[in-house]
Amino acid sequence: MMEVPRVGHSVSSPTSPCEDMIKNLSLDAIQLCERAGNKSLDSGIAEMEELPVPQNIKISNITCDSFKICWDMDSRSKERITHYFIDLNKKENKNANKFKHKDVPTKLVAKAVPLPMTVRGHWFLSPRTEYTVAVQTASKQGDGDYAVSEWSEIIEFCTADYSTVHLTQLLEKAEVIAGRMLRFSVFYRNQHKEYFDHAREAQNNKMLPSVKDNSGSHGSPISGKLEGIFFCCNTEFNTGKPPQDSPYGRYRFQLPAEELFSPKTNLYFADFYCMYTAYHYVILVIAPKGSSGDEFCKQRLPALDLANNRFMTCSEDEDGRLVFHHAQDLILEVIYTDPVDLSLGTVAEISGHQLMSQSTVNAKKDPSCKTCNISVGR
Ligand SMILES: [Zn+2]
Numbered sequence: 001m002m003e004v005p006r007v008g009h010s011v012s013s014p015t016s017p018c019e020d021m022i023k024n025l026s027l028d029a030i031q032l033c034e035r036a037g038n039k040s041l042d043s044g045i046a047e048m049e050e051l052p053v054p055q056n057i058k059i060s061n062i063t064c065d066s067f068k069i070c071w072d073m074d075s076r077s078k079e080r081i082t083h084y085f086i087d088l089n090k091k092e093n094k095n096a097n098k099f100k101h102k103d104v105p106t107k108l109v110a111k112a113v114p115l116p117m118t119v120r121g122h123w124f125l126s127p128r129t130e131y132t133v134a135v136q137t138a139s140k141q142g143d144g145d146y147a148v149s150e151w152s153e154i155i156e157f158c159t160a161d162y163s164t165v166h167l168t169q170l171l172e173k174a175e176v177i178a179g180r181m182l183r184f185s186v187f188y189r190n191q192h193k194e195y196f197d198h199a200r201e202a203q204n205n206k207m208l209p210s211v212k213d214n215s216g217s218h219g220s221p222i223s224g225k226l227e228g229i230f231f232c233c234n235t236e237f238n239t240g241k242p243p244q245d246s247p248y249g250r251y252r253f254q255l256p257a258e259e260l261f262s263p264k265t266n267l268y269f270a271d272f273y274c275m276y277t278a279y280h281y282v283i284l285v286i287a288p289k290g291s292s293g294d295e296f297c298k299q300r301l302p303a304l305d306l307a308n309n310r311f312m313t314c315s316e317d318e319d320g321r322l323v324f325h326h327a328q329d330l331i332l333e334v335i336y337t338d339p340v341d342l343s344l345g346t347v348a349e350i351s352g353h354q355l356m357s358q359s360t361v362n363a364k365k366d367p368s369c370k371t372c373n374i375s376v377g378r
Contacts, residue, residue: 053074071135183323188231255346
């Protein structure tokens with residue numbers, strides 16, 4: 001954890017949390033009129049009334065929407081403390097417009113409890129986000145006003161990704177709208193001609209996994225971490241075939257579904273999101289059993305039963321042949337975690353249009369959609 005220099009944002013005597021919030025709205029103005037110096041230079045009476053400043057702040061047990069905080073305190077005047085004020089700011093918003101609602105720093109007022117104290121709240125904590133935090137001790141006076149200590153040093157921490165508990169909640173929401181299952185027989189991947197030329201010439205005829213972008217849920221544990229290759233399996237309900245349009249390029253690599261998805265692979269649910277449209281996307285991961293991608297997913301994602309799930313299945317028919325189905329009402333984005341040899345399928349030009357607007361590269365999830373958001377950090 002890194003320490004940053006303290007910025008002067010102490011409010012010398014907050015009258016109420018509410019007023020504090022208002023003061024924080026114009027943080028820059030407060031900084032301008034803040035007094036220099038510290039309280040130890042004040043009179044002897046002020047010295048006696050001084051509340052202990054939190055020292056050596058430690059953050060632990062960080063999740064996507066909670067953390068534990070503790071600190072050391074001088075035992076002097078400790079019994080006078082009735083409240084803790086916690087000043088929490090998104091680090092990335094330090095220079096952002098503070099008048100926009102989402103950028104308002106959060107000043108939390110907590111009743112003094114034994115430390116460590118758990119701070120939890122999805123309305124002010126987002127997953128995978130850097131925060132700065134400072135604490136002051138406070139004593140509620142007879143008139144409802146607060147006497148406060150100096151602010152502590154400022155420390156930084158980063159909230160965690162969605163845990164499998166949260167991902168399981170997302171999975172259950174996705175199941176609700178998955179719809180009936182349609183048969184499919186191929187996976188396909190659209191790209192530009194240069195992509196396939198490069199795979200042939202520089203990568204020994206193989207498409208190689210690359211790190212997943214930041215599309216989808218902000219707290220997704222695979223964004224920026226899991227390496228894989230995106231495939232589609234959706235078919236048009238009237239033809240039973242892949243659509244001829246694609247946002248990703250005029251060339252399409254297509255291969256039999258069993259080359260990627262079979263009892264030799266594990267299947268994981270990774271994400272559920274939309275982008276301010278009626279369509280919803282589900283990201284699934286196929287990982288060859290025992291591969292490094294499989295190990296990564298095993299620790300972070302809910303596993304799906306190959307033959308029995310609402311999104312994409314692989315099962316055997318009476319003759320022992322593998323049959324594949326995908327959910328009709330979701331757009332599935334399937335990540336395969338190992339290299340794929342082009343000799344396993346064919347590359348051909350598609351006849352349809354390149355629908356750039358439907359691309360999900362680095363797509364931002366709609367945080368207000370009730371269908372695909374869970375009640376934890378966004
Ligand atoms: Zn949605």
